[in-house]
Amino acid sequence: MTPSIMTDVVVVGGGPTGLAAAIMARLAGMSVIVFEPKTMPIDKACGEGLMPPALLVLEKIGVDKLEGHRFLGVRYVEGDRVAQAEFSMGPGLGVRRTVLHDALTRRALDLGVQIRPTRVRTWSQNQTGVVVEGEPARWLLAADGLHSPIRKALGLQAKARHPPRLGIRRHFSVRPWSDFVEIHWHRDAEAYVTPISEDTVGVAILYGSEATATGEGEPWDRWLSTFPALQSRLGEPCSKPRGAGPFEQRVSSQTHGRVLLIGDAAGYVDPLTGEGVRLGLDSAQAAIDAISQCSEAHYSKKWRALTRRYRWLTGGLLFIRRHEPLRTRLLPLLERWPKLFRVALDALNHC
Template sequence: MGEGTGVLVIGGGPAGLAAAIAARMEGFTVTVADGAKPPIDKACGEGLMPGTMAALRQLGVAIRPHDGLVFRGVRFVDAETSVEANFSGASGFGVRRTVLHQRMIDRAQKCGVRLLWNTPVTGLPTDGVVLGNAIFKAKWIIGADGIHSRVRRWIGLDRPARREKRFAQRQHFRGKVWTDCMEVHWGRRAQVYVTPLGNDETCVALISRDPLMRLQDAWKEFPKLAGHLHYAEPSTLERGAVTVTRRLNQVYRGNIALIGDASGSVDAITGEGLCLSFQQAIALADALGSGNLERYQRAHCQLARRPNTMSRLLLLLDRYPSLRARTLRCLACEPGLFSRLLAVHLGESSPEFLAATSLRLGWQFLTA
């Protein structure tokens, strides 16, 4: 195993690899340990927003054109209304989760990160971590082990917190791709995300509050989507996951910091989970370089503020169908307003822009 490292990352998913890459770029020796081995998959919408692509470029992760498919914006669809908006600058990109993971592994290896797969961490003594039967020493330890983080529990930060849990199912379909947007189809009990991936393949992800709901159960709520997929063939099996909205008051203790879903999470409805993790990784590496994890704590709170706000707003639309229907009618009446809201969602606006957009939306509500 070796005697130790400057930074040990527990968890080799996208958040952990981003943390490892960013720390290596700060000059640290870095080791990643994970009980699994690549390819590591997760049921998600597989659409990378422009901010996510920008963070990947900052980390030096190369996403190649043939890895997936560019999409130009976001489209909301319900039984009666459809409204869409283009991204104001760079585009989004649809890419299989396993392909993204491999590109991040490539980058980590290229910059000198040591990767220990099939190597679970089983404990956190005061002077390092337990890998197998040995203690592996590290100056800094990063917990990137997901929603059900053991690291969070080991360091005493897994206290009861307000959280909202929903359930996801994802499947890929092969057939003619009909959209150049990432689509969100709104139903009475669920949403379905549609992301074009290229090579005549589309990712379809269902999110609901019902742990037993599957894609086949949901088609009657989404007749437009069912029509598009009528002649498409499933190219993968259905895969499930849990999406949780959770906030932590503290994301580090001593020399151990949490990142990604281990440090709190936003509902998948935002499409911002990966972007948030990558931005946290960059902020954490900066804090490690200065030797001050309180600096990361402040940055973490600031980075999470906008995604948490947007998550709450979008979950309101999920919880109250009449509010959602009225909102979509308002946006359909003034498509430019949806473009402004998308810019707010992506963090491409000032507080003044947000205030003006809120006033316009309020006026539309009054006059709709």
């Protein structure tokens, strides 16, 4: 009998983080199998704004020339008040999730990544490796999303600190009216408008689960009617509403033996600052570096360092959001001191 050659890395979950990790592993000379049960390209509730550092990483791993719509920065809107700031390091890109996923899949397949259309249900680990759906491997990267079954099975889930927040998104056939990601700021919710193409914008609405939208109809219609000025600018919807949440996922450790958590599975605060894909890419690279340098024990520390600014700034913004006297002062403050806005934006989008 021929002995089977052990795969270096099994990635569970073929979302943007899992596929990017597989590409990075191949670029580091490792063999990789990705398990992903959903039909590709995968769509998902997302604001679809790729921040400038995410574009740099994608370019580095050979995923470039993405079709989308550039945006220069972020603009907050509440009634007549408008505060905006541009990114110092160049534009971001609004990209349909399916376009991003398709580009990542093609790059992964070109590099020889095996993608198996299987939902992982059985897996185990010992000191020298893992076995995933009968496949022996040295390492398991869990990129299985916000509600990661692997994280739960390992007992790494910690209790959330804040009331749950949820999100819902939809696309509209309308010419983007702004070169910024526009955030419509309201007491009960925020609506993010991302230019996606010459004739499409995506709208993602984020809200606390304790808040109830007034108005009639399905949750999407009720939430959109919270933003009448925005609603009047949108054309016909060209996608179905998709929801996600609760967002906050606290994790006691990003590593457990031969298993490393990456992307949303490793912990998440909120999409409020438009991060997510970028954190997924950064955590994927940190995990691949850790296993190729045999420093997996330091991966959790590395993860905490690379997500620190995101966790602090997003946590700070959520704090402001929860306290009405602070929330109502945010826009006047940013309007008056645009430099402060820019500094915060640059702090978040550092490399």
